[in-house]
Amino acid sequence: MNPRDEFKFEIVHSGNSGVAKTAPTPESPPAQARAGIIHTPHGQIETPAFVAASTLANVKGLTWAQVDQLGAEAALANTYHLILQPGTELIERAGGLSKFMGYNRPTFTDSGGFQIMSLPNVKIDDDGVTFRSHINGDILRMTPESSMQAQWQIGADIHMAFDCPVGYGDTDTSRPSVLKTMKLTHDWADRCLEEQQKLAKLVCESESEDTDRRPTYQALFGVIQGGEFDDLREESARFFASRDFDGYAIGGMYDAIKCEGTLKLVNEILPGDKPRHWLGMGAEPRDLFVGVEHGIDTFDCVAPTRQARNGSLYTRDGRINIKNSKYREDFSALDPECGCYTCQNHTRAYLAHLFRSRELTAGALASIHNEYFVVNLAKQIRKSLLDDTFVKFKQDFLARYYAK
């Protein structure tokens, strides 16, 4: 059997799978939206899904039992961080990421490109990047090949191609700069693909003596860049569509309202039968709706857990800061309609107390809630697609969340 068959994307329902008897109306299910199942050697992910950010091989503040309980179906770790500590070779010796961290569901790794490009004094050349460790200042080097190798050592089920995400935020957003880094991203993507094929052959055809660690296929997603220029995004999407990646990811696109048209454009070009991940998105409920509407299958974002640790918590009526004085004596549940452990067992007043006292439990209970909120929202969106109630669900949810 072809090792690549271990990774599969199955679409169980899509907006345009039904026979369109009439012209689309505002109530018609969005044509690009789909519900599916990503099959990996470590199990499956029902999509749309929100993937838990586990940068340093853990979801900050939570045990994996808690991550399971809140309903997350997959986690995404970071190659840059794991190279620095504990080292990817160590993770390989531990039996791979899943074994190392004791989590037996599907995992992703980000390539490290995003983190490295965010560091000060990064030197980018055609071959790769030179940067300094943020921990001890060591001068380090990463190339598309070395990122692939590191990711194969880590051994997550889904890898990201090593990209050059420049052209948003504080980086140089000028057209020449974005064009240049996009071209570099494409060049590197081809090198990632080549290295991927080598490593896949090497690992999957090896006869491991450790039956406990059967070599498994590790998929590779290409990462679309192009900044905020529609024609560059289109070019990038066409480039990736012409390459045989296992899936695709959208990088450097962080404003669901502003980028909606661009996202639509990109996803209409990408092959419909492969999964699409929106990197770093999911801080806002509208991110998930907009993404799904235009064909995104998976999301990841650090915001839910980070904001949780900082006391900013989701409710169906918008985000609240639990540290505000008005919650000190609020004995109601954080979100009375939420099914998470925190909301089922604790009051706002208790959470407010834990935050004011700086107890570690505050961050944990808050993270359980916020992570549940987005994970569950993705699940509800999935259900709404299967029920053909997406449009109404979206309208109702967003109207209430962003009322005020």
Place this chain on the structure above:
RNA sequence: GCUGGAGUUGAGCAAUUGGUUAGCUCCGCAGACUGUAAAUCUGCCGCCUUUGGCUAUGUAGGUUCGAGUCCUAUCUCCAGCA
């Protein structure tokens, strides 16, 4: 009762020999956070008509060009002694 020490904004402290700070850290109040150098960061935190102005250093006086700093009285607290 005597002797010594101390009293500065909710708390704890700063402020050269009397010489331009309502100064710091907590607490408190609010905001931010999107492929996690983030259980972090930012702003406010005496009063006001707030790109500025005013009043503060237990209380009441005094010396001085100038007092949180010196003097007198007084109140409170702490330590030691009776």
